Amino acid sequence: PCTPPALLSPPDAEKSPSYWNKGARRRLELALALQPEAQRAKNIILFMGDGMGLSTMSAARIYKGQLAGGSGEESVLAMETFPHMALAKVSGAVQGGTFLLPLAKTQLDPSCFQTYTIDRQVPDSAGTGTAYLCGVKANAKTLGLSGAAVYGKCRTTFGNEVDSILHRARLAGKSVGIVTTTRVQHASPGAAYAHSASRSWYADANMPKEALRDGCKDIAYQLVHNTDINVILGGGRMYMTPKRTPDPEYPEDSDQNGTRKDGRDLIAEWLSAKQGARYVWDKKGLDAIKDDSVSHLMGLFEPKDMRYELNRNTSTDPSIVEMTEKAIRILRRNPNGFFLFVEDEIDHGHHSGRAKQALMEAVMLDRAVARAGELTSPLDTLTVVTADHSHVFTFGGSTPRGNSIFGLAPKKAKDKRAYTSILYGNGPGYSIGDGGRPAASLPAAEDKDYRQQAAVPLEMETHSGEDVVVLAQGPMAHLFHGVQEQHYIAHAMAYAACLEPYATEPGCRAARRASHSTQCSPQTLLTILALCVAALMVGG
Numbered sequence: 053p054c055t056p057p058a059l060l061s062p063p064d065a066e067k068s069p070s071y072w073n074k075g076a077r078r079r080l081e082l083a084l085a086l087q088p089e090a091q092r093a094k095n096i097i098l099f100m101g102d103g104m105g106l107s108t109m110s111a112a113r114i115y116k117g118q119l120a121g122g123s124g125e126e127s128v129l130a131m132e133t134f135p136h137m138a139l140a141k142v143s144g145a146v147q148g149g150t151f152l153l154p155l156a157k158t159q160l161d162p163s164c165f166q167t168y169t170i171d172r173q174v175p176d177s178a179g180t181g182t183a184y185l186c187g188v189k190a191n192a193k194t195l196g197l198s199g200a201a202v203y204g205k206c207r208t209t210f211g212n213e214v215d216s217i218l219h220r221a222r223l224a225g226k227s228v229g230i231v232t233t234t235r236v237q238h239a240s241p242g243a244a245y246a247h248s249a250s251r252s253w254y255a256d257a258n259m260p261k262e263a264l265r266d267g268c269k270d271i272a273y274q275l276v277h278n279t280d281i282n283v284i285l286g287g288g289r290m291y292m293t294p295k296r297t298p299d300p301e302y303p304e305d306s307d308q309n310g311t312r313k314d315g316r317d318l319i320a321e322w323l324s325a326k327q328g329a330r331y332v333w334d335k336k337g338l339d340a341i342k343d344d345s346v347s348h349l350m351g352l353f354e355p356k357d358m359r360y361e362l363n364r365n366t367s368t369d370p371s372i373v374e375m376t377e378k379a380i381r382i383l384r385r386n387p388n389g390f391f392l393f394v395e396d397e398i399d400h401g402h403h404s405g406r407a408k409q410a411l412m413e414a415v416m417l418d419r420a421v422a423r424a425g426e427l428t429s430p431l432d433t434l435t436v437v438t439a440d441h442s443h444v445f446t447f448g449g450s451t452p453r454g455n456s457i458f459g460l461a462p463k464k465a466k467d468k469r470a471y472t473s474i475l476y477g478n479g480p481g482y483s484i485g486d487g488g489r490p491a492a493s494l495p496a497a498e499d500k501d502y503r504q505q506a507a508v509p510l511e512m513e514t515h516s517g518e519d520v521v522v523l524a525q526g527p528m529a530h531l532f533h534g535v536q537e538q539h540y541i542a543h544a545m546a547y548a549a550c551l552e553p554y555a556t557e558p559g560c561r562a563a564r565r566a567s568h569s570t571q572c573s574p575q576t577l578l579t580i581l582a583l584c585v586a587a588l589m590v591g592g
Contacts, residue, residue, distance in 0.1 A: 062453060086135055092563035093434035093527040093548040094389035096221070097380075097424055098541075099131070100184070101417050102177060102240055103399030103410070105442025106521060111407070111474065112414035114457045119415070123454035130422035131437040134523040138532040140184070140541060141519050142175050142441050170199045174517035177399065178251035180440035180538060181243030185216040185393070187542035195239065195271070196247040204250050206263035213247040217542050219279045220551045221391035227383040229283030231375045232395040233358045233413070236286040237271040240395045240440060245281065246274040255291035257311040272312075276322045282347065283382055283392075285375040287354035289333065292318040299355050300333050301368070308355040322350060335370045343381035351375070360401065360409045361416045362500045372396050376420040380427045389432075389549070394420060402443040403512045405481040405503040407474045408458055410445070412500075434526035434548050438541060442516045444477030458498050472497050474504045479513030481506035 065071045101108070109129065117127025172179065172192045179192040186196055193203045196216065201208040222228045232241045239251040248271055253259045256270045269277075272291040275284070289299060293310030294317060302308040312318075323329050328347035332338050338351050353369050361371065370378075376394050383390035396417035401410030421437055428435070449461025451473045460470050469491035481503040483490055489505060496502060506513065522541060524532040528548030532541075546552065550560035 088530040089430070089527045090559075091431075091527050092550050092559055093545075094432040094563075095226075095384070095391070095428060095434070096217075096389075096545050096549050097392045097394065097428070097433060097435045098184075098545065099417060099421055099424075099435070099437040100240060100393065100395045101414060101437070101439045102234075102395055102397050103402050103441060103443050103515070104396075104414055104417070104439035104520070105445065105516065105518065107446050108398060108402070108410065108414055108439075108443065109521065111445075111447050111457050112411050112418065115411045116415050116418065118457060124457065125453060129418045130425065131418055131523050134435070134437065134525040134529070136524045136529040136532050138522040138524075139519040139535045140438060140522050140538040141535065142180055142183075142517060142538050171203075174515050175441050176251075176515065177239035177440050178243065181240045182214065183537075183539040184438065184440070184541040185218065185243045186214040187217070187539050187546070188214050189537070189539050190214075193251050194249055195242045195251055196245070197249065201249055204260075206249055206266040206268035209247055209249050209268055215552075216244045217546050217551060218244040218281070218391050218393060220546065221549065222279055222281070224549075224551055224555070225386075225388040226549075227282045227386040227388075227390040228279070229379045229383050229390065229392045230281060230286065231283070231372065231379050231392065232286035232397070233361075233372055234286060234395065234397045234400075235288030235291070235354075235357050236284055236352065237275060237288050237291050238286075238357070238397075241286065241393065242271050242275075244393055245279045246271045247278075248274070254288070255311050255313075257295070257313050258291075272318055273316075276318045276325075280326075282390075283349050283379045285338075285349070285351040285353075285370075285379060287352060287356055287358040289352040290355040292352065302355065319350065319352075322348075334368050335366075335374070336368075338370050338374070338378060341378065341382075343378070343385070346382060349378070349382055351378075357397065357400065360500075361412045362409055372416050373420045373423050377423055377427060380424060384428070391549070394424075396420070399443070402445055402476075403479075403514075405476055405479040405506060405513050406501055407445065407476075407504050408498075408500045408502065410443075411457070430526040432527065434524065434528060434545065436522065436524045436529075436532070436541065436545065438522040439520040442518050442520055444479070444514055444516045445474070446477070447474045449473045456498065458502070460492055460494060460497065472504050476504055476506040476513050477516070478508035478510045479503075479506040480509075480511060481513075482509035 113127050113129050114124035117124035170191050176192045178195050179190055182190045182196055188198055190197055190199045191203055194201050196214055197209060198212045198214050201212040218228045230236060230241045230244055237254045253270045255272050259270055290311050294312050294315045295310055297310030299308040319331055323331055326348040330341060330346045330349050332351045333353060341349060379392055383392055396413050398410050398413040401413055451461055459473060461473055465471050467488050472492045522532050531544040547554040550563050
């Protein structure tokens with residue numbers, strides 16, 4: 053429950069100017085001591101909060117604090133401790149200039165990696181995924197294709213493919229992985245490996261006959277055949293198996309059966325093609341996987357998207373924190389390093405107008421960020437947290453200190469009716485009856501499925517087009533600064549890890565030597581020493 057006492061008096065310490073002065077001095081000292089980590093990154097983790105705009109981050113921070121029993125406002129998200137920050141423009145276009153990367157003796161022509169957001173002022177998750185993963189802006193609803201490709205037109209796919217940073221990391225010898233609370237064929241993870249003129253072509257059954265006839269492949273097929281992905285964790289079982297194949301978790305529900313018309317079992321194909329590969333479909337199976345026993349792991353935990361955290365069956369479905377930890381433990385065994393993409397679907401909660409579901413997903417993403425920080429080191433791991441877009445979600449109403457983030461504003465509106473602090477600009481929460489809107493009330497507004505009121509009636513709430521934050525720590529994190537186009541994210545990560553097109557930049561040769569060098573554990577050194585002593589004794 054999240055019901056902190058309202059109208060809290062400020063702590064006595066906060067009433068003194070010295071409290072604020074001392075806090076500011078500590079932060080100033082940290083800022084003065086901050087130095088760029090100029091070495092190259094061995095590992096990269098990209099956390100993407102789908103739909104996690106700034107207002108969502110702020111509300112999630114308060115919710116996190118209130119879940120811990122505090123008033124909430126003074127809480128700090130793990131991602132907010134990262135020292136470097138930028139804003140990413142999810143809409144608009146590049147107007148010339150050069151990338152602000154420290155390229156020795158070179159500058160990039162403005163046309164090289166810059167494409168317009170061709171058809172949308174407010175983007176979708178497919179076009180944004182192509183931007184921050186592939187490094188180019190493109191048309192909405194298309195995946196892994198340049199702006200020359202046309203949505204829904206299969207033939208425009210060929211020759212317009214663009215490779216993601218995940219694909220380039222694998223070609224460079226790193227292990228790679230995807231963790232998502234959506235289906236693994238969804239728009240955001242799909243941009244990491246697929247080239248599709250439609251984000252909705254999950255399986256061949258979802259494709260028009262013309263596209264199949266023209267030679268396009270569905271996204272599930274591309275998941276298995278395009279890139280050698282070491283770890284795949286999320287939902288999306290039904291797109292991987294033949295039509296009418298019973299789902300292992302819901303065998304009596306025909307709506308959850310496999311959907312493929314081509315008769316292919318993509319899970320079986322993936323397993324047969326990978327030595328040391330394992331497939332699991334529930335938490336028990338995931339927990340049984342030991343990180344030193346597999347080279348490839350596919351875990352598909354729902355027929356479609358995974359359940360909201362507040363609805364999750366904790367005995368059958370893993371959390372995003374558990375999936376992230378399992379992925380890191382497997383991927384980090386590669387001495388060349390790894391690239392991991394982690395997505396939490398905050399977006400679906402907002403689309404349904406259910407703010408509590410959305411904010412809990414944001415809190416869970418932050419917990420995954422914190423756990424990843426415990427399992428890796430900022431000395432060799434660049435961690436980036438961002439969002440693909442925001443939502444028309446806001447909170448306000450002059451609420452007092454400690455007011456539940458899902459609570460009511462202290463004063464009634466002009467219609468003499470109460471309203472919640474959280475509101476949406478549009479969506480399914482619009483309701484007019486008896487000459488006006490219904491009054492919000494407690495405890496109904498605290499329910500996980502309560503729909504906050506919206507100004508404009510829509511079946512689904514929409515994205516918004518303002519900039520999103522980018523937070524970074526680790527090697528080359530200082531490259532994330534200022535206000536940047538969203539596709540810059542992929543370039544900064546590629547530069548940090550010496551991936552194409554930056555593989556020959558200064559410092560990359562030394563970084564490769566370091567990652568390929570023999571790394572002996574203390575136990576290995578003791579073994580070698582023992583062998584040497586034994587040899588001397590035998591020789592004597």
